[in-house]
Amino acid sequence: MARNFNPPLLFLTTLALAFSFILSLSPHNAAATSYEISTTVLYLTPPSLHQAHQQVLSYNPKTTIQQKNQSNPTKTPFPSFFSLSLHPRDSLFNPHHNDYQTLIHSRLDRDSARLNSIINNLACKTRHRNITAPIVSGATQHSAEYFSRIGVGQPAQQFYMFLDTGSDITWLQCKPCDQCYKQSDPIFDPRKSTSHKSLTCKARQCKKTETTSCINNTCQYNVFYGDGSLSAGDLMTETVSFGSTGSVKRVVIGCGRFNIGLFVGAAGVLALGSGPLSFHSQIKASSFSYCLVNRDSRKSSTLEFNSPRPSDSFTTRLLKNPEQTSLYYVEFTGINVGGKNVVVPKSTFKIKKNGEGGMVIDSGTAITRLEPGAYESVRDAFRLLTKDLKRARGPTLFDTCYDLRGMSEVEVPTVSFEVGEGKLWNLPGENYMIPVNENGTYCFAFATSNFPISILGNVQQQGARISFDLRHSILGISPQKC
Structure with a gap:
């Protein structure tokens, strides 16, 4: 059967299809039809500057509950599980900023120093294969943001330590100190610890890192930071305690005699990097975890080892x-x-x-x-x-x-x-x-x-x-x- 040809109807149909096609190509409709925005x-x-700076922890370690709990920690070779309180940086140090904006600028400046340290270290290793660059810590003089409190020695002396997943050597300032910055706790005195022992150059731990040297049969360490700060001294083994959950003997720690940098009140660095002398490696922890609270928060959280x-x-x-x-x-x-x-x-x-x-x-x-x-x-x-x-x-x-x-x-x-x-x-x-x-x-x-x-x-x-x-x-x- 013959069909009647209707030119006006064909024109209108073609125009409608073309208009519909043009609409489908418009940016607005493309975004709306391709996926639903989540x-x-x-x-x-x-934000409040007052809130960010309140509850600054006391510089007197004798007033802390943790110190009372750590006076007689249980001695155990490798605790199956233990945790430490984890605090934002501003809980330890109050820089007296005039407003929240200057606080943010200071945080971003520290962050830039941290980034530059990581990049400088990586650039040295990738562009100059024959040059061994020093380990760059996550706690450069302006950058570490969270800290925990541990006991060192026997009897235990208590210290605030910066948490750093980018560093391999745990260290703290020691007496006698040739050059030390101001910290919140008294400087560690190894002479008052019955468990202190210097590490000799023959010790296997002395050969596990490229930042060590030997002087008078004593294993020395030097940790340099990308911004010019540093810590240098001798390696020692000490008893380290964790609140009331236990302690571990013979942990290798740097005894810093010469330290330059604004480490903002902390005694040193708690190293959680992936190297053999990192803190968790030495205490035989198969895992660690942390939960970071907002730095303007009043709360603290926990750093845990061997927790499920x-x-x-x-x-x-x-x-x-x-x-x-x-x-x-x-x-x-x-x-x-x-x-x-x-x-x-x-x-x-x-x-x-x-x-x-x-x-x-x-x-x-x-x-x-x-x-x-x-x-x-x-x-x-x-x-x-x-x-x-x-x-x-x-x-x-x-x-x-x-x-x-x-x-x-x-x-x-x-x-x-x-x-x-x-x-x-x-x-x-x-x-x-x-x-x-x-x-x-x-x-x-x-x-x-x-x-x-x-x-x-x-x-x-x-x-x-x-x-x-x-x-x-x-x-x-x-x-x-x-």
Whole structure:
């Protein structure tokens, strides 16, 4: 049967299809139809300088409850489980800032010093293969952010020590001291400890690190920092105690006789790096974990050894970088913003043969740093989904800030890390949108590393129980466990 041809109807049909096709190509409709934007509510609590600086711990160790509990710790070769209180840096040291903005600037300055130390050390090892660079600690003179209290000696003398996952030698200032900075506790006097013993040059521990030397048959250590600070002295073995949970004998510790740097009241560094002389390696701990509270919080949390990983943890692999053995690298596979995977260079999370690349997880770096290309992609994705928020100027480190004054809450796109087998670690909004003053300015708390390395900072780790299973090279992440 013959069909009637209707030109006007065909024209209208063609026009409708073309208009529909044009609409489908528009940016707004493309974003709306390709995926549903994932958001979270950020509750805006005005930051307070008073809150950040209150409850500064006493400089008199005799007044602490921990010291009373540690007077007669149980002696055990290797405690099956023990924990230490973990405090933000500002609980120990009150720098008397004039306002919250200057406090933030001081934190970011310390963070830049920390980043430069890691990069300088890595650059030395990757560009000058025949030069052995000194180990760079996570507690450079302006950078360590969390600390615990331990007992050293017999009877135990109590000390605040900076937690550092990027350092391999635990050390503290010792008498007699040729050069010491001011610390909150009395300087350790080995002559008052019955368990003190100097380490000889023949001791196997003296040969396990490249930072040692030998003088008069005494094993000496020298730890240099990227900003010019240092600690040098002799290695000793001592009894170390952990609250009322026990003690361990013959732990190798640096007895610092010459120390330069503003270590902000702490007696030294509690090294949790991946080297053979790190603290957990010596006490035979198969795992350790920490939970970092917000640095403006009144709360403390715990540093735990040999504790079981929380049942709700999701896991990924801990990786080794042969060119940077002190640091922990974590296997991430991607970053999501607003529920959509951000396209970043494939090399971002891969450790190259020359030691560059990869993602370091670090307790001393505050703000997560990404390789330049990856950072720009993540930042641009976040900006695209926050066009309705008023932009503002923030500190030099941040190039994406917002004026949220007068608001009690705001909806922001989610930010997530892809961890192992497609699992997502969804960050709380306060872990990537942080206040930088008391006037309602919030900034996107990611930045560029300006170097082929990425670092997962402690601001992004806040609130989660981070577990290092050293025996199986697994990192566990359990959100909201502080």
